Amino acid sequence: MNSPRLSTGLCSVTFRKLSVQEILALAKHASLDVLEWGGDVHAPPTLSAAELREIGARTRDAGLQVSSYGAYFRMGETPEDAIGPVLDAAGHLGTPVVRIWATRTPSATATPEDWKRARDLARRLADRAKAAGMTLATEFHRGFLTDTAVSAARLARETDHPNFRSFYQVYLETGCDLLAELEQMLPFLVHVHVYHLAGAERRPLAEGAALWMPLLKRLAEDSRPRALLLEFVRKDAPEQLVADAATLRAWVAAAAQEASPSAPAPSDVVRRRFSEKDARREG
Secondary structure (H helix, E strand, C coil): CCCCCEEEEEEHHHHCCCCHHHHHHHHHHCCCCEEEEECCCCCCCCCCHHHHHHHHHHHHHCCCEEEEEEEEEECCCCCHHHHHHHHHHHHHHCCCEEEEECCCCCHHHCCHHHHHHHHHHHHHHHHHHHHCCCEEEECCCCCCCCCCHHHHHHHHHHHCCCCEEEEECCCHHHCCCHHHHHHHHHHHEEEEEECCEECCEECCHHHHHHHHHHHHHHHHHCCCCEEEEECCCHHHCHHHHHHHHHHHHHHHHHHHHHHCCCCCCHHHHHHHHHHHHHHHHHC
């Protein structure tokens, strides 16, 4: 059995009203491993290279790594050349993963021509990402082409580019077999957004154990390192984030132990892998 490679983290957009320093202090207090910096409030690509590098350095000084850059680049809407500053921003922050949005066409109504346009654009963008040493990964979101596991996996598979992947998150109301969904996503999956909802109501993550534990065990069995990024925190409360982080850390440890009783601690593995990537970029 492979060693687990799951880290725990936070999407900074979860707390848009907090400053960069407040986000760092909260993530450190919650004993998280990584942060995804959002490109709308905390780390927009319009910041200078020095400012973005400072955010990345402060993240690492806090004992955290930058798992990904949450860009608001929307395929088919944002000018194609705008991917350049986005990739630059991610590089300055010190992450090789950039989250972007697929075309704003629900998969249920997408035509063959919609799929062709999306694939062609995805390949061009992925070529740009490859040249910059980056990987693009699409947001898994309603109203966009990547709104189901089937469509997200299809776009990545048909784009057929090693630098074009996907995120994943759970939609309970679809009634899908979540393990089957995750299995479809695994070959293309970079990171996972983690939260628990009851309808539209945000709930403590601990209430979602029955849903999340089988998924985390499957992720722990897989050989690829991934981040589990908390978002949609109940009442946008920092104290709830701390509680959810403790829950997630306990689940990851349990999943890792089940997947491989002799495995090293997940955080140790992830920190080592991210550090190795940093060293390669700096070398």
